[in-house]
Amino acid sequence: DGGITQSPKYLFRKEGQNVTLSCEQNLNHDAMYWYRQDPGQGLRLIYYSQIVNDFQKGDIAEGYSVSREKKESFPLTVTSAQKNPTAFYLCASSPSQGARDTEAFFGQGTRLTVV
Amino acid sequence: GIQVEQSPPDLILQEGANSTLRCNFSDSVNNLQWFHQNPWGQLINLFYIPSGTKQNGRLSATTVATERYSLLYISSSQTTDSGVYFCAVGGSGTYKYIFGTGTRLKVLA
Secondary structure: OOOEEEEOOEEEEOOOOOEEEEEEEOOOOOEEEEEEEOOOOOEEEEEEEEEOOEEEEOOOOOOEEEOOOEOOEOOEEEOOOOOOOOEEEEEEEEOOOOOOOOOOEEOOOEEEEEO | OOOEEEEOOEEEEEOOOOEEEEEEEOOOEEEEEEEEEOOOOOEEEEEEOOOEEEEEOOEEEEEEHHHOEEEEEEOOOOHHHOEEEEEEEEEOOOOOEEEOOOEEEEEEO
């Protein structure tokens, strides 16, 4: 089945630790995205990548880092510099802007809790 | 950047009722999607509709790009329609999808 897989589903982190959230897609999409959702709120863009080895900061990139070494994979690292990392993290992918249809699809999300 | 406003913020319906959700955006867009977020947080794609009208069962959507708004219609609502409905837009020359704050729908049996 084609889709986007995020892991783990739940993640607990101690203060001061870095953690990495995984996102893999087999839709052959060029673009991938990371969003953060706080309780009762909408989604805010952290980072996005249009192509392998290239990525841009979104609206709330501070305290996060990403890499895009493979088309299928776009891992997100939540660093100790992120002051309030407890949130729901969603990964998405879409075809390139040059495609006729650039519909985005989302993974099932990772709930990160700082303990 | 583009601003996205959704209305109403909250909506409570009796099962079987119809409803209209609205999404206004502040600039021209190349992409527009409607999503339903279920109680487990999963975002379900409803429509990819940068312009025109589409229908899928009890749901339909219309985007009037020149007037910068989109509408999502839910007919004969069911309790399983409960959740949060998001509108997301992407502007010209950008990959960034901007989300509205959502409409929280509760359908009562």
